[in-house]
Amino acid sequence: MIFWLHTKGKEPWKPAKRMITMDENRVKHTAPLLTYFRAYHAVHDAPKIFDDFLAYHLLTEQERAFFDQQFATAVKIIDPVHAASCPDEATALAWFMHAIAPLSLAISRARYTEDLLEKAVREGARQYIILGAGMDSFAFRCPELVEKLQVFEVDHPATQAHKRSRLAEVGWPQPLQLHFVPVDFNHESPAAALACSSYDRESPSFFSWLGVTYYLKREAVIATLRAIASLAPAGSTIIFDYLDKDAFFSATAARSIQVGMEYLRNIGEPMITGFEPSTLAEELDPLGLRLQENLSPADIDERYFRDRTDGYHAYEHMHFARAVVE
Secondary structure: OOOOOOOOOOOOOOOOOOOOOOOOOOOOOHHHHHHHHHHHHHHHOOOOOOOOOOHHHHOOHHHHHHHHHHHHHHHHHHOHHHHHHOOOHHHHHHHHHHHOOOHHHHHHHHHHHHHHHHHHHHOOOOEEEEEOOOOOOHHHHOHHHHOOOEEEEEEOHHHHHHHHHHHHHHOOOOOOOEEEEEOOOOOOOHHHHHHOOOOOOOOOEEEEEOOOHHHOOHHHHHHHHHHHHHHOOOOOEEEEEEEEHHHHOOOOOOHHHHHHHHHHHHOOOOOOOOEOHHHHHHHHHHHOEEEEEEEOHHHHHHHHHOOOOOOOOOOOOEEEEEEEEO
């Protein structure tokens, strides 16, 4: 997810070309972008909120160079005055990452999820199910936790094929505990897909579902949450992020989310679904889920970005929810 920004009297900035060679009708364009954001933070920022030190290697040299150039060039369109003060491409890129890109979302939700996962493992969780895993590096980055878990990456088969191809290119052996489960959330049940895998319905489980809910129809989101509640044993946890409904109305939406939505519409990956934070618990209850935590952007800002001086803040309108299977 990146921004499509308008500046007064200028054409909106957008990528000059698509450099991803996958089947673009099926593979989400956002997967390599989010990997790039996590990689940039790991390489360039301090202190780190989330250290995905493997993300850089999951991108090809061509992809890294493309994103570097595109985002540094974007500064000239977004803020030409500021661009003139940047002595080099690296300075321009840093400004874009800190002030414009939703990098803060990528790193804060990953930190939130893996902190809770580590706690859940100490309390007995033995399965980690990553819904919409994309290019997630957990299974290769956290061997001590993986030794105690069975890890299931659930995602579109084309996305998984691309990831597995890249893993082969970098020469990373697949851990025995890692299982790839192909599924299309719009048309298939993750419960049915997991039932055909080695997933154990009796084993305490931890689910993460990040960067997905707002791209699906509301019925698909509800169906997936219901499926998780019916699939996992009581006490299992699910973490998901979601947009509040204000993001979908021009009168209440922050400018950043408006331009982000415009960009995503133009690349064919529109955000279409949001929830009302004040009634989320009531919506989850009939599904068999009890809401335990519901972080607002202000909560996220206080927890992860307080006292930072690099310009990072929580992504507007984005919430993090933690629910438990009853």
